[in-house]
Amino acid sequence: MNDETRQHDQPIQSEKNEVSTLALHDEAMHETAEPFEDTIKGPTWFYIFVVLALVVGAFYLGRHMGRLDNAAHIGFLHDGGSKDQAQENTQASTVSGASVFGSRCASCHQANGQGVPGAFPPLAGAEYVLGDPEVLVRIVLHGLQGEIKVAGQTYNGIMPPWESQLGDEEIAAVINHIRTELGENQADKIDAALVKKIREQTKDRQTPWTASELEALGT
Amino acid sequence: MTETVASPRTQQDSTLEHSKIRVSADEVAAYDHSGRQPVLLGFFIAVVWLLVGTVLGDISSFKFDRPDLLSEQAYLTFGRIRPAHLNVMVYGWASTAMFSISLWLMPRLCRTRLRWATAATAGILIWTLGLAVGTVLLIAGYSDGLEWLELDGQWADPLLVAGAALVGASIWRTLAARRVHHLYVSVWYVAASYPWFLIIFIAGNLPIYQGVESAAVNWFYAHNALGLWLTTINLGLIYYLLPKIIGRPIYSYWLSLVGFWGLALFYALNGMHHLIGGPLPSWMIATSITASIMMIIPVVAVGINQHMTVVGRFGAMRYSPALTLAVIAAMSYTAVSLQGILTALVSVNRITHFTHWTIAHSHLGLYMFVTLSLFGGMYYILPRVLKKEWPSTRLVRAHILLVGGGMILYVVALGIGGVLQGLSLLAPSEGFEVSVTSTRPWLLMRSVAAVIISAGHIVFAYHAYLLAFTHRGSLTRQPPFFELKPVLVKKRAP
Amino acid sequence: MTRLLVLIMGAMATVIFALVVLVILPKSMLSQLQAPPQLKPPSEQELAGRSLYISNGCIYCHTQQVRDPSFTADISKGLGSRPSVPEDYIHDKPHLLGTMRTGPDLFNVGARLPDRNWHLLHLYQPRALVPWSIMPAFPFLFRHKPKADPGDKVLEVPKPFAPGNGVVVVSEEAEALVDYLISLRHDYPAPSNEDQKEVQP
Numbered sequence A: 001m002n003d004e005t006r007q008h009d010q011p012i013q014s015e016k017n018e019v020s021t022l023a024l025h026d027e028a029m030h031e032t033a034e035p036f037e038d039t040i041k042g043p044t045w046f047y048i049f050v051v052l053a054l055v056v057g058a059f060y061l062g063r064h065m066g067r068l069d070n071a072a073h074i075g076f077l078h079d080g081g082s083k084d085q086a087q088e089n090t091q092a093s094t095v096s097g098a099s100v101f102g103s104r105c106a107s108c109h110q111a112n113g114q115g116v117p118g119a120f121p122p123l124a125g126a127e128y129v130l131g132d133p134e135v136l137v138r139i140v141l142h143g144l145q146g147e148i149k150v151a152g153q154t155y156n157g158i159m160p161p162w163e164s165q166l167g168d169e170e171i172a173a174v175i176n177h178i179r180t181e182l183g184e185n186q187a188d189k190i191d192a193a194l195v196k197k198i199r200e201q202t203k204d205r206q207t208p209w210t211a212s213e214l215e216a217l218g219t
Numbered sequence B: 001m002t003e004t005v006a007s008p009r010t011q012q013d014s015t016l017e018h019s020k021i022r023v024s025a026d027e028v029a030a031y032d033h034s035g036r037q038p039v040l041l042g043f044f045i046a047v048v049w050l051l052v053g054t055v056l057g058d059i060s061s062f063k064f065d066r067p068d069l070l071s072e073q074a075y076l077t078f079g080r081i082r083p084a085h086l087n088v089m090v091y092g093w094a095s096t097a098m099f100s101i102s103l104w105l106m107p108r109l110c111r112t113r114l115r116w117a118t119a120a121t122a123g124i125l126i127w128t129l130g131l132a133v134g135t136v137l138l139i140a141g142y143s144d145g146l147e148w149l150e151l152d153g154q155w156a157d158p159l160l161v162a163g164a165a166l167v168g169a170s171i172w173r174t175l176a177a178r179r180v181h182h183l184y185v186s187v188w189y190v191a192a193s194y195p196w197f198l199i200i201f202i203a204g205n206l207p208i209y210q211g212v213e214s215a216a217v218n219w220f221y222a223h224n225a226l227g228l229w230l231t232t233i234n235l236g237l238i239y240y241l242l243p244k245i246i247g248r249p250i251y252s253y254w255l256s257l258v259g260f261w262g263l264a265l266f267y268a269l270n271g272m273h274h275l276i277g278g279p280l281p282s283w284m285i286a287t288s289i290t291a292s293i294m295m296i297i298p299v300v301a302v303g304i305n306q307h308m309t310v311v312g313r314f315g316a317m318r319y320s321p322a323l324t325l326a327v328i329a330a331m332s333y334t335a336v337s338l339q340g341i342l343t344a345l346v347s348v349n350r351i352t353h354f355t356h357w358t359i360a361h362s363h364l365g366l367y368m369f370v371t372l373s374l375f376g377g378m379y380y381i382l383p384r385v386l387k388k389e390w391p392s393t394r395l396v397r398a399h400i401l402l403v404g405g406g407m408i409l410y411v412v413a414l415g416i417g418g419v420l421q422g423l424s425l426l427a428p429s430e431g432f433e434v435s436v437t438s439t440r441p442w443l444l445m446r447s448v449a450a451v452i453i454s455a456g457h458i459v460f461a462y463h464a465y466l467l468a469f470t471h472r473g474s475l476t477r478q479p480p481f482f483e484l485k486p487v488l489v490k491k492r493a494p
Numbered sequence C: 001m002t003r004l005l006v007l008i009m010g011a012m013a014t015v016i017f018a019l020v021v022l023v024i025l026p027k028s029m030l031s032q033l034q035a036p037p038q039l040k041p042p043s044e045q046e047l048a049g050r051s052l053y054i055s056n057g058c059i060y061c062h063t064q065q066v067r068d069p070s071f072t073a074d075i076s077k078g079l080g081s082r083p084s085v086p087e088d089y090i091h092d093k094p095h096l097l098g099t100m101r102t103g104p105d106l107f108n109v110g111a112r113l114p115d116r117n118w119h120l121l122h123l124y125q126p127r128a129l130v131p132w133s134i135m136p137a138f139p140f141l142f143r144h145k146p147k148a149d150p151g152d153k154v155l156e157v158p159k160p161f162a163p164g165n166g167v168v169v170v171s172e173e174a175e176a177l178v179d180y181l182i183s184l185r186h187d188y189p190a191p192s193n194e195d196q197k198e199v200q201p
Helices: A007-012 A014-023 A026-030 A044-064 A083-091 A097-109 A133-142 A168-180 A192-201 A211-218 B025-034 B036-065 B078-110 B117-139 B157-176 B185-205 B212-246 B253-267 B271-275 B282-294 B296-310 B314-319 B321-344 B346-352 B357-386 B393-426 B432-437 B440-469 B487-491 C004-030 C044-055 C116-124 C172-183 C193-199
Strands: A144-150 A153-159 C142-145 C167-170
Touching (some): A044 B282, A097 A168, A133 A168, A133 A211, A168 A192, B025 B078, B036 B357, B036 B440, B078 B157, B078 B185, B078 B357, B117 B157, B157 B185, B212 B271, B212 B357, B253 B282, B253 B296, B253 C004, B282 B321, B282 C004, B296 B321, B314 B321, B321 B393, B346 B357, B357 B393, B393 B440
């Protein structure tokens, strides 16, 4: 809006006053009039806008509020979709062994698969990785606990189970990654069917494996 | 709210000669003098806290670039320095400066001298003591564990409550003794802020919450500390400075009303939007998102009101640093509020939640709006209380350019970094590593911005020192920016 | 406005309304929650670790919440098997939900990283395990001694991060903090609201 067109500006006589203001002594520059408010209503569109905003707000709250109880996460599910559907949507992503390894395994076994001396065993060149894939799948599914000898060194730690967190495809992919990509590792690839089979076979297992149990399996 | 403006229009009528519509300079000088002690004390303490908080902020920022910097000692660890930075800036710098500003505004707006000035002085000292105790305890490892409420509940919080209550008592006593009929819009904001702050601060600190209630009360407090305390007093200040410096009334009383009551009603309900997707009852989060969307009403009202007050007179910013800062702060208020509304929407929040975007947003609010408005207030108030002018145009300009430029860099860099971080956190195939490495260049840029802003703070503190403690100020006859020829002169009628 | 009473009553009304809606009402509603049977109350050692978590400000970079999979990737990224619900936090005082994920979420860190040594070494020097980490190191939770005394637990630190001489000994504080971190696991199924309604009458 232009100054000249503003009705309420009339009494101020802007140009004249401003020039006179500047011409005044320092003192006057210091203390102009105490401020007050004009009584005009403001633009009409604003009041229409207020009503619209209130309607939108009421609609939004009605749609997303869910119920007035303690249940969390019920107000913002996908339109019409149930919770389970949403879960499937996000889990159907492309499976890359390298990315599963990077996000789940590398913090202990390190990105290059060399492990941390004295704390976490290496995967590059490790017998358990290059050996019987059935044993390896078991380790990934249920984890490992207690003393274990890898590449001539003894380690004593806990590896968590991945059974509930990784799908068959993901486990197969990450196993193929560690069997072929880390260090000099070159071993046969496996497929998701093997993981599925072993998952079935061992579904009652609750605790991580120990080295002696795994040795017993091998024989 | 259907009362009409009761102030006698004739007295303010600009058709009168300019010298007659002014309140007499002596009268105003007497109001300023009545609050001289607490106002100056508050500003002095605020500037000290500003410098302390700047150092703490810089250390926190550098730790992102060099995580092993100063990590040997427990008291220098990031998790203690960062909350110390927040508390010092919010309760030390901003709040103390806001005490002074409200103690200076009230007598002028009520046309009476400040009452209970000694109580206000004592309040500021007690508040400062509480904050000092709380900050030392926080650095030593005694934290209450809630963001914005870290200060020790036993030793620091009671002092803070007592301090704010004493200052508030002085404000309300002055208000009760007012010699004007109509309450100007700044009075609503400033006067309401004190009871609001006390209620939310006490409610937030009660040790009776457990589990997710504790989260609810945490963000109820933290958001309202911004909305019903930092925002309100600074809006009150801007509502005073803009028409005062330009010499023109506030555009519309009705928009002021909508802006004030809309803010009071909706801002107070906003807090849970910090917990979107969190384990709180769904209806609470929906309520807060709705209230956040409704904030569009007061924000647009205040935005129109302040913009229409200044429009056509932006040239006046060239000769008044206080107006320059007040205008930037007012625009930032609109910008940060719109950004906040946007961020509260679930579709945006899924990207920006948990990222540095939040930090960029809070600095846009707490710096570009609150801190710049406080600087503007100090540029305007200090010469009037001290009866001296700011000694140097150059220092004023350097200060504004450094802090303004630094903060634009800060907000842009961290905003971009935050979005990159958020997109990476949302991509199911990307590991956590990507969200860290993609953010680091932007964090480095933030550190650069932090150094620039710190330089601005040093300039400002030095200039304030020259003004207050040397005679340099008294040699200057004109306010520094008045040396420029205002553009308005060009409009002189033939 | 000309009357102070309108100002003060109006201002109080709005803030008290918000207080009722967002604090008082939820407090009374949430007080009916029951702890899930699988969620153990924290031990004294874990509480000691929790207070270290608070005093060293872990909350400023780590969240403890899993959001709904319909609009986030939290679950597909392995932060948990389900979104977290109010019942999971029933023993928390104060809450540690957090607002920043500068570091990963810790709601299920005990399930993801159950190894004590990992946590100890990671606290001593995060970059010994995660080269790209920007987490601060917490060497002050460990003691640097020329020689280990009997009963000391020595932390084996890999080469570039180990001190030039002497050994790194784990303090009780570090042990407590690790105990707390490992106790963070919420892998039981979410208590459903239907169950609760059956229990209440």
